[in-house]
Amino acid sequence: MAATWSMMERQTAQRESIRGVFQRINRxxxxxxxxxxxxxSAPQLGLATVYRTIxxxxxxxxxxxVAVPGQPPRYEWADATHHHYFHCDACDRVFKLDGCAENxxxxxxxxxxxxxxxxxxxxxxxxxx
Amino acid sequence: MAATWSMMERQTAQRESIRGVFQRINRxxxxxxxxxxxxxSAPQLGLATVYRTIxxxxxxxxxxxVAVPGQPPRYEWADATHHHYFHCDACDRVFKLDGCAENxxxxxxxxxxxxxxxxxxxxxxxxxx
DNA sequence: ATCTCTGCAAAGGCTTTGCACATAG
DNA sequence: CTATGTGCAAAGCCTTTGCAGAGAT
Numbered sequence: 217m218a219a220t221w222s223m224m225e226r227q228t229a230q231r232e233s234i235r236g237v238f239q240r241i242n243r244x245x246x247x248x249x250x251x252x253x254x255x256x257s258a259p260q261l262g263l264a265t266v267y268r269t270i271x272x273x274x275x276x277x278x279x280x281x282v283a284v285p286g287q288p289p290r291y292e293w294a295d296a297t298h299h300h301y302f303h304c305d306a307c308d309r310v311f312k313l314d315g316c317a318e319n320x321x322x323x324x325x326x327x328x329x330x331x332x333x334x335x336x337x338x339x340x341x342x343x344x345x
Numbered sequence: 346m347a348a349t350w351s352m353m354e355r356q357t358a359q360r361e362s363i364r365g366v367f368q369r370i371n372r373x374x375x376x377x378x379x380x381x382x383x384x385x386s387a388p389q390l391g392l393a394t395v396y397r398t399i400x401x402x403x404x405x406x407x408x409x410x411v412a413v414p415g416q417p418p419r420y421e422w423a424d425a426t427h428h429h430y431f432h433c434d435a436c437d438r439v440f441k442l443d444g445c446a447e448n449x450x451x452x453x454x455x456x457x458x459x460x461x462x463x464x465x466x467x468x469x470x471x472x473x474x
Numbered sequence: 475a476t477c478t479c480t481g482c483a484a485a486g487g488c489t490t491t492g493c494a495c496a497t498a499g
Numbered sequence: 500c501t502a503t504g505t506g507c508a509a510a511g512c513c514t515t516t517g518c519a520g521a522g523a524t
Contacts, residue, residue, distance in 0.1 A: 226478055226523050247513085262481045267514060283412035288513065302457055313452050320466060323442050327471035328431055334465045337449065342456035355498050355503055376489085391506045396489060398504095417488065480521070490511070497504075 224272050233258040234269045235278075244282040244290030244301065244310040282310060284336075300335035306344035313337070353401050362387040363398045364407075373411040373419030373430065373439045411439060413465075429464040435473035442466070 224231075237253040238245065245253075251266045270291055273279040280294040284303055290310055302311040320333050339345075353360075366382040367374065374382075380395045399420055402408040409423040413432055419439055431440045449462050468474075 228479065228523075230480070260481080263513095264482080264515075265480055268479085271515095281414040283414040283416075285410040285412040285418055287412075289414055300452060302453060302459075305460070311457075313454070315452050317446050317449055317452065317464075320446055320464065323429060323444050323446065323464070324431060324466055324468075325442070327474070328440075328466070329469040329474045330431075330466050331434070331468040333467065335446075335449065335452070336463045337453055337457070337459050338462060339453075339460040340458040345456070345458045357498075357504060359505070389506080392488095393490075393507080394505055400490095476524090478521105478523075480519105482518090482520105484515105484517080486513100486515070488511100488513085490509105492509080493507095495505085495507105497502105499501090499503095 224276060230254070230258050230261055230265050231269055233261065234266060235273070238273075238279065238291070238293040242293070243312050244292040246288055246290050250291075283334075284310060300337070302337045302339070302341065304341035304344055305338055306340055309341065311341060353405060359383070359387050359390055359394050360398055362390065363395060364402070367402075367408065367420070367422040371422075372441050373421040375417055375419050379420075412463075413439060429466070431466045431468070431470065433470035433473055434467055435469055438470065440470060 233254040234250060236257065237250055241253065247263065247266050247270060250270070251261065251263050254266065255261050270279060274281065274291070278294055279291045282290045282292060282301055284290065287308075292312065297314075298316050300313045300316065302313055303309075304311070317335060321330055324330055362383040363379060365386065366379055370382065376392070376395050376399060379399070380390065380392050383395065384390050399408060403410065403420070407423055408420045410418045410420055411430055412418050416437075421441065426443075427445050429442045429445065431442055432438075433440070446464060450459055453459055
C-alpha cells in the first residue's frame with residue numbers, strides 16, 4: 217500500500233546495494249556519491265540505474281529529496297522521524313539534524329495552506345570550523 | 346566596497362532591465378521568467394546575458410538564490426529584511442514570507458557553527474487551495 | 475519462458491563559455 | 500579609443516530515455 221509501488225516488482229543486486237548505501241550512510245547523498253559507494257558491492261553499476269532507482273525509491277516514499285541552492289539535489293533515506301538539515305559551506309556536505317522548530321505556521325499569511333516545511337541551517341560543521 | 350564588484354563596471358540597458366524585473370516582481374524568479382519579463386524592455390536580450398547578469402548580481406550580493414527540490418534555482422532581489430519562502434506545490438510558484446522563526450540555533454548540535462538559515466513552507470497558495 | 479531491470483549510449487534540459495561585434499566610459 | 504558587455508552558437512554538466520541483452524520469478 218506504499219505510494220507508487222508499481223515500478224519495483226523485482227529484487228536485484230543493484231537495488232539492494234543502493235538501498236544499503238542510503239541506510240548505511242545516514243545523510244543526504246548526491247547520485248554520484250551513491251554510485252561510487254554502491255559500486256563497492258555492485259562494481260559495474262551504471263549511473264542511469266542509480267537515477268532510475270532513486271526515482272523509484274522516491275516514488276515509493278523511501279527517499280526524500282533535499283535541495284541545496286545552486287547544486288543538484290541530494291537524497292536521503294526517509295525514516296519515520298521528521299528532521300532538518302545543516303549544510304556546511306566549507307566541505308559542502310549536508311548533515312541531518314534532530315528535532316524540529318515549532319510555530320512555523322505563524323509565518324504563513326492567511327490563505328496559505330501549509331502541508332510541510334523544510335529548514336536548512338548553513339554554516340561550518342565540526343570538522344571545518 | 347560591495348562583495349565582488351569586479352564584473353560590473355558598466356551600466357547597460359540589459360542590466361537595467363534585468364534589475365528592474367527583480368525589483369518590480371517581488372518573488373523568486375527562474376532565469377527563464379527573468380528573460381521573458383526583461384525582454385519587454387530589452388527585446389533582443391539573450392538568455393546567456395541573463396545568466397551572466399544573475400551571477401554578477403549574486404556575487405555583488407544583490408540577488409539571493411532560493412532552492413526548490415528537483416528544480417532549477419530561483420533568484421530574488423536581496424532586500425535588507427530577512428525572510429522565508431512558501432512553495433505552492435500546485436502552481437509551482439514561490440512566494441516570499443515576512444517574519445522569521447526563532448530558536449533555530451537549538452536545532453544544531455554542539456560543534457556546528459550556524460551562519461544562516463533558510464525555511465521553506467510547502468503547500469497550497471491562496472489561488473490554488 | 476516471460477516480463478522487468480540493467481547498461482550503454484544517445485538525447486534532453488539547463489547553464490556556461492568562446493568569439494566577434496557592439497557600446498559604455 | 501579601449502576594454503567591458505552582449506548575442507549567438509557550441510560545449511558542458513546532470514538527468515532521462517531507447518534499446519537490446521541480462522536476470523528475477
